[in-house]
Amino acid sequence: MRILLADDHALVRDTISAYLKSEGQAEVVTAHDFTSAMQLLRDGKPFDLVLLDFNMPGMNGLDGLRQTVRQAPETPVALLSGTAPNRIAQDAVNAGAAGFIPKSMAAKSLLNAVRFMVAGEVFVPSTVLQAPEESMGDNMTAALSRREKQVLSGLCRGMPNKEIAREMNLQEVTIKLHVRTLCKKLNAKNRTHAAMIARDAGFE
Template sequence: MRLLIADDHELLRDTLRSFLQQQDDLEICTVGDLSQAVAQLDDGCRYDLILLDYTMPGMNGLDGLQLLLERPDTPPVALISGIAKFEVALQAIQMGAQGFLQKSMPAQSLLNAIRFMAAGERFLPVDVALAAATGTLRVDERSGTRPDVNLTSRETEVLAALCCGLTNKEIARSMNLSEPTIKLHVKTLYRRLGATNRTQAAMIGRNMGLS
């Protein structure tokens, strides 16, 4: 997997590169502003994912993201920021970004999110996802906390299995249920938790104390 990181903070670039290059299947390239990222594409360099710092030179808010997304040769692009508000993250997704990463994310979570997006899935951090969710799960605007979600014992068991990274087939085997039944439970969990994929559901489950 080839990853391009565009960020004007040299320390962050070096730290990210040092961590990610420990993975045998990752090849990392870094640049310091949007024009350098564009130049990489102009030179014919191919990447599986681009990470763009929201506030680096040349970005002008989300204009830089739009510039890349309008190019026919652009791979999936995700924003990374330490200050952008939830609204920015959601607008970026609506524009076509592959995801939004917070610079405060734990290193392993960041790596998981990168792999997730490179595989073609969209990613939002759990707090952003919860802030945007509708239905039974909402962010309390006064306290920033999540109210309890009333799950059945079976749903809780399935969610705990998701938190452990089990596949539907593995969950079905461990619970002595059919795989279609597990798929139905997982789909119901997505709806009730306000999640759009397994990663978000698992992150929400861990926030609920499941593991």
């Protein structure tokens, strides 16, 4: 996989880049600001994923995200941040982001998130989406990606992973990952509990 990583903090940029190269066998191209990142998108060969620091020079928050999505509509674009409030994660997804990655995330989890987004999925940590003041009832639908809703629908119908995978034309391992993520987001003990929570919240 080929990744564009844009961050104005050299230590953060170098650390993430080195890990993705060594553990993820990724080709990583780096940029130190938003203008440089956009130039790389225009001039180079396509990327499998773009990671943008939310607060770097020239980014202007979600404006930079929207501009990047327009520039590379076929490429997943995700935000990196160490300071942005939780609500920014959902705003970013609504603006077309493939995900939101806190800089405090463990290295192995970061790599898994990157692979998830490169595969075409949307990634936002459950700890970010479910801030303490939020209740799941009204926010459940907004907190889930389109595919997560489809998997949850399958769970509510009592379907096993294999059948859900067949229905969605995905691999069973991908469905297992979605189920795990759903359980975290819904604070569910298992798949059955997740389905119960969804039904209680009026999920169809």
